[in-house]
Amino acid sequence: MFKVNENYLKLPGSYLFSTIGKKVNAFVQDNPEKKIIRLGIGDVTQPLAPAIIQAFHTAVDEMADAKTFRGYAPDLGYEFLRNAIRENDYIARGCQIEADEIFVSDGAKCDSGNIQEIFSQDNKIAVCDPVYPVYVDTNVMAGRTGTYDSRKETWSNIIYMPCTAENNFAPELPKETPDLIYLCFPNNPTGSTITKKQLQEWVDYANKVGAVIIYDAAYEAYISEEDVPHTIYECEGARTCAIELRSFSKNAGFTGVRLGFTVIPKELKAGEVSLHSLWARRHGTKYNGAPYIVQRAGEAVYSDAGKVQLKQQVDYYMNNAKYIYDGLKSAGYTVSGGVNAPYIWLKAPNKMTSWEFFDYLLEKANVVGTPGSGFGPSGETYFRLTAFGSYENTMEAMERIKKL
Numbered sequence: 159m160f161k162v163n164e165n166y167l168k169l170p171g172s173y174l175f176s177t178i179g180k181k182v183n184a185f186v187q188d189n190p191e192k193k194i195i196r197l198g199i200g201d202v203t204q205p206l207a208p209a210i211i212q213a214f215h216t217a218v219d220e221m222a223d224a225k226t227f228r229g230y231a232p233d234l235g236y237e238f239l240r241n242a243i244r245e246n247d248y249i250a251r252g253c254q255i256e257a258d259e260i261f262v263s264d265g266a267k268c269d270s271g272n273i274q275e276i277f278s279q280d281n282k283i284a285v286c287d288p289v290y291p292v293y294v295d296t297n298v299m300a301g302r303t304g305t306y307d308s309r310k311e312t313w314s315n316i317i318y319m320p321c322t323a324e325n326n327f328a329p330e331l332p333k334e335t336p337d338l339i340y341l342c343f344p345n346n347p348t349g350s351t352i353t354k355k356q357l358q359e360w361v362d363y364a365n366k367v368g369a370v371i372i373y374d375a376a377y378e379a380y381i382s383e384e385d386v387p388h389t390i391y392e393c394e395g396a397r398t399c400a401i402e403l404r405s406f407s408k409n410a411g412f413t414g415v416r417l418g419f420t421v422i423p424k425e426l427k428a429g430e431v432s433l434h435s436l437w438a439r440r441h442g443t444k445y446n447g448a449p450y451i452v453q454r455a456g457e458a459v460y461s462d463a464g465k466v467q468l469k470q471q472v473d474y475y476m477n478n479a480k481y482i483y484d485g486l487k488s489a490g491y492t493v494s495g496g497v498n499a500p501y502i503w504l505k506a507p508n509k510m511t512s513w514e515f516f517d518y519l520l521e522k523a524n525v526v527g528t529p530g531s532g533f534g535p536s537g538e539t540y541f542r543l544t545a546f547g548s549y550e551n552t553m554e555a556m557e558r559i560k561k562l
């Protein structure tokens with residue numbers, strides 16, 4: 159008789175955003191006349207920029223001609239895209255990353271879930287609390303965690319690094335030594351950031367204790383302040399301790415298109431074994447590459463026209479972020495985030511739990527957000543709103559919230 163991977167049975171409930179989706183669908187069915195405004199999952203709403211659409215059309219035409227048709231993509235991604243990433247995201251920022259250290263994929267969610275596969279099962283992970291749930295859930299699936307304490311909402315064998323108002327939502331170096339450290343800045347869900355000096359402390363720490371930092375920089379395009387690093391490779395010594403995950407979802411609206419990449423410098427080694435070669439082995443074996451037309455669309459993100467158009471898109475969402483932030487503040491909420499990230503993190507009013515506030519907001523204002531406790535125990539009593547809605551919906555949502 160076959161057996162299932164019992165680690166999956168340890169996972170409580172469904173994936174956070176699936177649970178929210180089910181709750182909202184049930185509400186819509188019971189209240190078909192209500193106009194729901196969704197500021198929950200960080201999904202973009204603006205159409206793809208013209209430069210990207212143009213690149214798609216050209217690539218589709220190439221696929222229609224035997225002379226320019228492409229089959230399987232190269233394992234690591236097409237060189238035209240890896241070179242564009244290298245030049246614009248790394249060399250332009252003074253970071254020496256080679257094109258063959260960049261692995262193109264179908265998105266940062268998959269990469270952030272899959273990357274743990276190249277590490278031993280007995281590695282101990284450290285995560286910020288609250289945190290993007292994929293990091294913890296995929297380590298549970300892999301059997302790297304112990305048991306779940308439903309009262310504390312924590313797993314044994316994970317090092318939680320609380321990110322609270324007291325520490326400005328920035329994790330402190332853990333007391334217990336981890337093997338793998340997940341960091342995400344600008345942060346999902348709190349919208350917080352850390353300075354280059356703070357990130358350098360993490361890099362120095364990881365090199366000292368022999369840990370790897372898995373650095374999720376999916377929201378890099380939203381950084382507006384000077385002293386906030388755009389990539390971990392701005393820090394000295396990061397090439398020997400850090401993997402970086404990047405996405406085209408939030409900077410270019412590719413949530414439905416799917417494109418991302420992971421950087422693994424060749425110096426990053428466990429003894430003589432390079433993590434680069436392990437990930438290359440995995441990528442080559444389990445993956446056939448992002449579609450040619452999508453990679454051409456990704457290349458257009460770095461064109462002159464693409465850069466101008468995407469800057470306008472980011473500004474559009476950040477204008478929403480400011481609108482939400484200011485609106486909540488004027489209504490008396492305790493608010494943070496929204497300056498270097500498209501997420502606004504607020505304290506639920508009147509001592510409500512995160513899920514109580516979720517229900518309250520859905521029922522009374524017909525606005526969907528994300529309960530902070532879904533990201534970890536330190537997120538309890540907090541709530542996340544996304545700036546990725548349309549301006550009109552964002553304005554209407556704020557009018558409704560202010561009237562509560």
Ligand code: MLT
Nearest residue numbers: 198199200201267290346
């Ligand atoms: C979020 O809402 O946290 C993100 O959209 C989820 C994701 O990027 O997978």
